[in-house]
Amino acid sequence: MSERELLIREIAQTPDSLVTELLNFLLFIKSRKTQNDFQNPNSENSDLPSFLNFIDLINSETPAEENAQLPIDLSKNLDSYLYGSPKEEE
DSSP states (O other): OOHHHHHHHHHHTSOHHHHHHHHHHHHHHHHHHHHHHHHOTTOTTTTSOOHHHHHHHHHHHSOHHHHHTSOTTTTTTHHHHHHOOOOOOO
């Protein structure tokens, strides 16, 4: 059985919520591959995700409501939020 047939079989047995995520991921990979092939047709690492593409993927998967809950001073006081260090005052 080919990999395509195995994938189709798995998709048929997958809940709709996961199928939606899988479709989004597949479309992302296809667009990234097309973009990389266009920009770097001879690049050996053209199928490796760039850091910015990775960040875009994470951002596209994060609901806007969750982003809105992040503290405004997160970048300035990251150590405070992660490790409990004192916050920097403005």
